[in-house]
Amino acid sequence: MPSSVVNNYIYFPETEILRIIYQSGSIYDYFKVPADVVHKFKVARSKGKFLNTIIKPSFKFRKVK
Structure with a gap:
């Protein structure tokens, strides 16, 4: 399913x-x-929701571009 975020x-x-x-x-x-x-x-049915609720709060990140 296409994502509006990812x-x-x-x-x-x-x-x-x-x-x-x-x-x-x-x-x-x-x-x-x-x-x-x-x-x-x-x-995940919603990549954006999973990203915002599971990945972003749990893992350190760095902007590449």
Whole structure:
């Protein structure tokens, strides 16, 4: 299901970095995100809601672009 918030995402399992590419074009890296959380994000009905309620409050992040 397309998201109005998330354009795409990439997960780097070796470093546990989840890179979120937002619809706005901004890119953020979220650190130490376990694979099971990424899987739940992948299958979430609403990527934006999952991002705002689970990922953003739980993991440190850095703006890439």
